[in-house]
Amino acid sequence: MDFSNYQKGTTSVWGGETELFPDGAITPPIVNSVTYGYKDLDEWHNVALGKAEGYIYSRNTNPTVHVLEEKIKALENAEAATAFATGMGAISNTLFALLTSGKRVVSLKDTYGGTSKLFLDFLPSYQVNVTLCDTTDHEQLEAEIAKGCDVVYLETPTNPTLKVVDIERLAKAAHQVNAVVVVDNTFATPVNQNPLKLGADLVIHSATKFLCGHSDAMGGVLCGSAELVKKVFQFREINGASIHPESAYLIARGMKTLELRIERQNASALKIAQFLKGHEKVSDVFYPGLETHPGYAIAKKQMSGFGGILSFALKGGYDDVRKFLPQLKLVHLAASLGSVSSIAGPPRTTSHVELTEEQRKHLGIPESLIRYSVGIENVEDLIKDLDQALSTL
Numbered sequence: 001m002d003f004s005n006y007q008k009g010t011t012s013v014w015g016g017e018t019e020l021f022p023d024g025a026i027t028p029p030i031v032n033s034v035t036y037g038y039k040d041l042d043e044w045h046n047v048a049l050g051k052a053e054g055y056i057y058s059r060n061t062n063p064t065v066h067v068l069e070e071k072i073k074a075l076e077n078a079e080a081a082t083a084f085a086t087g088m089g090a091i092s093n094t095l096f097a098l099l100t101s102g103k104r105v106v107s108l109k110d111t112y113g114g115t116s117k118l119f120l121d122f123l124p125s126y127q128v129n130v131t132l133c134d135t136t137d138h139e140q141l142e143a144e145i146a147k148g149c150d151v152v153y154l155e156t157p158t159n160p161t162l163k164v165v166d167i168e169r170l171a172k173a174a175h176q177v178n179a180v181v182v183v184d185n186t187f188a189t190p191v192n193q194n195p196l197k198l199g200a201d202l203v204i205h206s207a208t209k210f211l212c213g214h215s216d217a218m219g220g221v222l223c224g225s226a227e228l229v230k231k232v233f234q235f236r237e238i239n240g241a242s243i244h245p246e247s248a249y250l251i252a253r254g255m256k257t258l259e260l261r262i263e264r265q266n267a268s269a270l271k272i273a274q275f276l277k278g279h280e281k282v283s284d285v286f287y288p289g290l291e292t293h294p295g296y297a298i299a300k301k302q303m304s305g306f307g308g309i310l311s312f313a314l315k316g317g318y319d320d321v322r323k324f325l326p327q328l329k330l331v332h333l334a335a336s337l338g339s340v341s342s343i344a345g346p347p348r349t350t351s352h353v354e355l356t357e358e359q360r361k362h363l364g365i366p367e368s369l370i371r372y373s374v375g376i377e378n379v380e381d382l383i384k385d386l387d388q389a390l391s392t393l
């Protein structure tokens with residue numbers, strides 16, 4: 001079914017679920033079967049050759065995973081989608097499927113830590129040329145892209161300082177040199193931003209985060225043109241980074257409330273950012289929905305909401321972070337993000353623990369920075385909680 005004329009709330013519920021499942025089930029069954037039996041050898045042969053629809057072996061395709069793939073495909077308005085065991089599975093499979101020895105990728109200094117590690121360690125060891133630009137320096141990015149490259153890899157907003165890059169502008173530059181544009185859309189979610197509409201060729205999500213929404217399953221998804229998705233799928237079915245059907249079920253189930261959750265998280269994050277911005281104990285607030293944020297104009301142009309994640313720095317440095325965070329009653333002090341419950345932590349302990357203080361400074365990450373992923377709790381309660389914890393400083 002074509003969902004392009006439906007809104008996101010409708011698409012989240014019905015994507016991949018418009019037909020009844022076996023026995024008239026209206027919710028997708030979790031098909032744990034590893035393999036699929038055939039009585040007719042010719043039918044089996046045709047499915048195995050890809051000439052007829054059907055399932056052969058769950059490392060390749062699985063009916064429950066198919067529902068998840070159809071749902072994200074509908075939400076990103078893509079031709080095709082394929083799912084992975086984790087977000088990093090989606091990212092590494094995509095990069096290794098598209099980049100072979102001698103090819104070149106242009107990306108950002110501020111990508112997610114695991115992605116950075118691929119750029120800094122693994123891809124160069126396979127003789128892939130990697131150029132990482134200052135994340136918001138669009139002129140530098142355009143100049144590097146114009147030298148010729150095979151992949152332009154973007155992430156926006158970035159982790160943890162919520163920097164914003166102009167997808168449309170960089171996709172235009174990339175297409176002039178026939179490069180494939182890949183965007184990690186995890187922070188924005190398909191409710192707030194659709195990179196394919198802005199000219200990207202492939203979109204990735206860590207489905208572990210907002211898509212799942214409950215911190216109880218890990219997964220990754222890739223969407224885009226049928227040709228490019230097939231290329232990555234063929235790499236994934238052989239290296240085996242396939243998602244388990246139970247995880248696919250949980251993520252697809254979580255996605256049914258995606259729009260409801262994201263609308264609330266967008267609104268709450270903005271209120272919390274505004275509250276913190278005026279607070280005497282807070283030195284900096286990073287949220288693309290604040291007009292003072294350097295990426296506000298681009299974010300306003302390419303996003304329909306500014307997302308559920310913000311970060312802020314305390315005036316008193318890391319000593320204050322140590323005192324402040326344990327006082328919060330309504331957050332989990334933990335890694336990860338995008339859940340129904342609020343989650344907070346200092347990037348020096350979570351996403352950027354492996355960097356030195358000097359390297360964090362170079363990326364503009366203060367030691368007193370706290371990343372705060374806003375849950376679906378009532379925002380008045382969250383603000384009260386933040387206020388009482390700040391008052392202890």
Ligand code: PLP
Nearest residue numbers: 086087088112184186206208219
């Ligand atoms: N992309 C972004 C923006 C992330 O924040 C993360 C994880 O935090 C990933 C990718 C990796 O996802 P996963 O942990 O599901 O492998």
